[in-house]
Amino acid sequence: xxxxxxxxxxxxxxxxxxxxxxxxxxxxxxxxxxxxxxxxxxxxxxxxxxxxxxxxxxxxxxxxxxxxxxxxxxxxxxxxxxxxxxxxxxxxxxxxxxxxxxxxxxxxxxxxxxxxxxxxxxxxxxxxxxxxxxxxxxxxxxxxxxxxxxxxxxxxxxxxxxxxxxxx
Amino acid sequence: xxxxxxxxxxxxxxxxxxxxxxxxxxxxxxxxxxxxxxxxxxxxxxxxxxxxxxxxxxxxxxxxxxxxxxxxxxxxxxxxxxxxxxxxxxxxxxxxxxxxxxxxxxxxxxxxxxxxxxxxxxxxxxxxxxxxxxxxxxxxxxxxxxxxxxxxxxxxxxxxxxxxxxxxxxxxxxxxxxxxxxxxxxxxxxxxxxxxxxxxxxxxxxxxxxxxxxxxxxxxxxxxxxxxxxxxxxxxxxxxxxxxxxxxxxxxxxxxxxxxxxxxxxxxxxxxxxxxxxxxxxxxxxxxxxxxxxxxxxxxxxxxxxxxxxxxxxxxxxxxxxxxxxxxxxxxxxxxxxxxxxxxxxxxxxxxxxxxxxxxxxxxxxxxxxxxxxxxxxxxxxxxxxxxxxxxxxxxxxxxxxxxxxxxxxxxxxxxxxxxxxxxxxxxxxxxxxxxxxxxxxxxxxxxxxxxxxxxxxxxxxxxxxxxxxxxxxxxxxxxxxxxxxxxxxxxxxxxxxxxxxxxxxxxxxxxxxxxxxxxxxxxxxxxxxxxxxxxxxxxxxxxxxxxxxxxxxxxxxxxxxxxxxxxxxxxxxxxxxxxxxxxxxxxxxxxxxxxxxxxxxxxxxxxxxxxxxxxxxxxxxxxxxxxxxxxxxxxxxxxxxxxxxxxxxxxxxxxxxxxxxxxxxxxxxxxxxxxxxxxxxxxxxx
Numbered sequence: 095x096x097x098x099x100x101x102x103x104x105x106x107x108x109x110x111x112x113x114x115x116x117x118x119x120x121x122x123x124x125x126x127x128x129x130x131x132x133x134x135x136x137x138x139x140x141x142x143x144x145x146x147x148x149x150x151x152x153x154x155x156x157x158x159x160x161x162x163x164x165x166x167x168x169x170x171x172x173x174x175x176x177x178x179x180x181x182x183x184x185x186x187x188x189x190x191x192x193x194x195x196x197x198x199x200x201x202x203x204x205x206x207x208x209x210x211x212x213x214x215x216x217x218x219x220x221x222x223x224x225x226x227x228x229x230x231x232x233x234x235x236x237x238x239x240x241x242x243x244x245x246x247x248x249x250x251x252x253x254x255x256x257x258x259x260x261x262x
Numbered sequence: 263x264x265x266x267x268x269x270x271x272x273x274x275x276x277x278x279x280x281x282x283x284x285x286x287x288x289x290x291x292x293x294x295x296x297x298x299x300x301x302x303x304x305x306x307x308x309x310x311x312x313x314x315x316x317x318x319x320x321x322x323x324x325x326x327x328x329x330x331x332x333x334x335x336x337x338x339x340x341x342x343x344x345x346x347x348x349x350x351x352x353x354x355x356x357x358x359x360x361x362x363x364x365x366x367x368x369x370x371x372x373x374x375x376x377x378x379x380x381x382x383x384x385x386x387x388x389x390x391x392x393x394x395x396x397x398x399x400x401x402x403x404x405x406x407x408x409x410x411x412x413x414x415x416x417x418x419x420x421x422x423x424x425x426x427x428x429x430x431x432x433x434x435x436x437x438x439x440x441x442x443x444x445x446x447x448x449x450x451x452x453x454x455x456x457x458x459x460x461x462x463x464x465x466x467x468x469x470x471x472x473x474x475x476x477x478x479x480x481x482x483x484x485x486x487x488x489x490x491x492x493x494x495x496x497x498x499x500x501x502x503x504x505x506x507x508x509x510x511x512x513x514x515x516x517x518x519x520x521x522x523x524x525x526x527x528x529x530x531x532x533x534x535x536x537x538x539x540x541x542x543x544x545x546x547x548x549x550x551x552x553x554x555x556x557x558x559x560x561x562x563x564x565x566x567x568x569x570x571x572x573x574x575x576x577x578x579x580x581x582x583x584x585x586x587x588x589x590x591x592x593x594x595x596x597x598x599x600x601x602x603x604x605x606x607x608x609x610x611x612x613x614x615x616x617x618x619x620x621x622x623x624x625x626x627x628x629x630x631x632x633x634x635x636x637x638x639x640x641x642x643x644x645x646x647x648x649x650x651x652x653x654x655x656x657x658x659x660x661x662x663x664x665x666x667x668x669x670x671x672x673x674x675x676x677x678x679x680x681x682x683x684x685x686x687x688x689x690x691x692x693x694x695x696x697x698x699x700x701x702x703x704x705x706x707x708x709x710x711x712x713x714x715x716x717x718x719x720x721x722x723x724x725x726x727x728x729x730x731x732x733x734x735x736x737x738x739x740x741x742x743x744x745x746x747x748x749x750x751x752x753x754x755x756x757x758x759x760x761x762x763x764x765x766x767x768x769x770x771x772x773x774x775x776x777x778x779x780x781x782x783x784x785x786x787x788x789x790x791x792x793x794x795x796x797x798x799x800x801x802x803x804x805x806x807x808x809x810x811x812x813x814x815x816x817x818x819x820x821x822x823x824x825x826x827x828x829x830x831x832x833x834x835x836x837x838x839x840x841x842x843x844x845x846x847x848x849x850x851x852x853x854x855x856x857x858x859x860x861x862x863x864x865x866x867x868x869x870x871x872x873x874x875x876x877x878x879x880x881x882x883x884x885x886x887x888x889x890x891x892x893x894x895x896x897x898x899x900x901x902x903x904x905x906x907x908x909x910x911x912x913x914x915x916x917x918x919x920x921x922x923x924x925x926x927x928x929x930x931x932x933x934x935x936x937x938x939x940x941x942x943x944x945x946x947x948x949x
């Protein structure tokens with residue numbers, strides 16, 4: 095294959111992977127926050143004093159959007175796209191690999207954000223009944239986020255390794 | 263300083279002195295009153311409970327709640343966004359409370375509030391009725407005929423309603439229309455809404471409809487209605503009003519304005535009441551507290567002459583109680599004993615001001631068992647370590663430190679918020695330290711491309727940086743896992759300490775020490791698979807692993823019956839399904855610490871990305887620098903908020919799940935001495 099064509103295909107796939115990671119992560123965060131917000135709005139209408147505690151709970155599913163953003167930025171940085179040069183590992187296979195890294199990380203972020211929203215809503219219901227349980231209620235969504243963190247970490251490491259050694 | 267020594271106390275006092283004694287104990291706040299029959303089960307047939315009525319307190323609370331409800335409705339307290347985030351109770355000086363209690367004329371205020379409330383409810387009802395009538399009439403607003411005229415017809419019958427144009431055409435062509443009838447289109451516009459509003463299903467929504475007024479002789483009424491009904495005519499019942507609908511609507515709107523003006527008048531009077539909000543809240547707190555004091559008496563029981571009060575008291579407070587009894591209640595006999603394991607004493611924790619903030623985390627998880635120890639001092643360094651790594655950035659740490667100092671200054675009387683702010687102060691300092699070590703100051707804002715070549719910040723950060731997690735993630739990952747591993751060992755060591763405190767040497771040895779032997783050996787063996795390990799170290803690892811495994815196999819099944827059962831349980835316990843721990847738990851819990859790297863990278867990369875985006879604006883002529891600064895400020899505040907949340911939540915999780923899981927047992931209840939207790943206010947003696 096022509097070298098310049100290979101670079102173009104690889105670049106396109108890597109950018110698509112970055113887009114998927116940030117897009118799916120943000121979609122999941124939006125949905126997760128939406129779920130938690132509905133629960134929080136109902137509680138705040140009756141107990142406005144809980145606003146501060148519930149704000150933290152409903153912000154939690156928002157982090158996946160940032161994890162997606164970080165994945166995308168890592169792809170851009172490590173492939174030299176930000177500097178306008180596709181240098182780090184100019185091959186189709188690297189592009190394909192980065193595409194699937196972005197897709198997989200994005201999917202994990204999407205699903206975990208939605209479930210984290212559900213867990214936050216459950217925690218909000220708990221706080222509504224027992225205000226003193228706000229600390230423990232915070233733990234439930236945090237447990238779900240563990241897997242978003244794992245996928246982010248795996249994604250970052252894979253991106254670093256892929257762009258360091260290249261893919262044959 | 264840790265879990266306070268607790269004594270159980272029984273007070274025998276003359277029945278007549280009980281209320282006074284409870285009041286004094288309440289003022290001192292040193293004794294938790296418990297149910298007398300929980301301690302003296304067999305005294306049920308000799309002692310009886312006193313019937314206590316809280317009617318007075320309930321009545322006062324009801325009156326105050328009515329006033330506060332009205333005040334909150336018409337003159338709600340203005341709160342800033344920050345105050346809304348963390349609402350705090352009222353701070354009340356005891357002297358001020360006494361003054362209000364004695365001098366404030368609640369009766370007069372209640373009378374005003376009650377009158378206003380009654381009037382407001384009346385107006386509210388009238389408003390509702392007027393609005394409903396307006397809602398009913400508004401679709402017929404353009405009906406041109408005085409409605410009462412149509413009702414007074416002697417020789418005719420009139421039917422009014424809506425019909426679609428299409429059906430009207432077919433109606434005109436039908437032969438079924440009674441001979442003695444006539445119809446007329448009234449107002450062609452706005453019919454659809456009427457049809458929908460009045461008769462739902464018969465309205466033919468979406469089709470063009472019109473109003474029709476049909477008239478006939480009385481004998482033809484049934485035939486007319488039948489013919490109209492067959493063509494989709496929807497009858498509209500005309501309202502019972504005098505004059506035209508428009509005139510009626512105008513009159514109702516005038517009524518509405520007047521009612522609303524009366525509501526404004528009430529709001530103005532309530533605003534005057536709101537000037538006493540503080541007094542109302544103070545009195546609410548007083549009666550809430552008084553109610554609890556009344557109820558405390560229901561926990562005691564009495565015979566003919568003697569009242570029996572039971573409870574718990576901290577050992578250090580006993581002299582204070584003795585002073586009180588000797589001085590004011592010489593006839594009261596105290597009986598102080600050590601609690602037995604069956605007593606389930608409440609747990610009171612005293613900590614130095616330095617460690618006190620971390621107790622908040624322990625309380626979130628649950629108080630420790632009375633016979634064990636308070637983990638607060640032990641989790642302080644680990645929490646700060648985790649937080650520092652996750653949030654590590656010099657600038658963010660400085661922001662957190664300054665913010666915490668500000669909140670501490672503003673909230674000193676509120677123990678909860680003050681301690682949280684103090685914890686964040688420590689966390690801020692840890693963040694600064696790790697920011698220097700990891701080379702992060704607003705990400706890479708100190709870099710030469712932003713602040714110029716060889717700038718001071720760049721030199722400072724380069725001099726202090728130990729490792730860059732973005733450039734060397736594997737090293738940081740291994741460090742995070744190493745921290746996790748040592749934290750596991752630390753947890754096991756604390757488990758041994760806890761067992762020794764309870765005098766259980768077997769548990770300390772079998773469920774603690776043996777795991778401390780096998781786990782390092784296991785780590786050395788695993789390390790050999792990934793990196794060169796010197797032979798002597800490897801053999802030491804093998805020795806540790808097999809020695810620990812042998813010990814665990816022999817001891818983990820010590821509660822099973824039969825030799826085979828014991829050995830089988832011991833072997834399985836190595837994996838982790840049964841027994842106190844397991845190699846799988848060790849691996850899983852250690853791996854969980856990789857989040858330290860992930861969160862550290864998150865903070866750094868998001869900051870770095872924002873710098874990069876802001877940097878793109880800088881070359882714009884004239885406004886570039888301003889845009890650069892504005893974007894940086896907004897973006898970094900945002901990253902600060904998001905990252906501080908993640909750092910706190912995940913540090914807390916690592917402690918609760920991976921660390922506490924090794925050694926910590928909750929299950930006790932906090933010590934709650936009888937004392938001023940209200941959600942509305944806290945007592946605070948002014949300096």
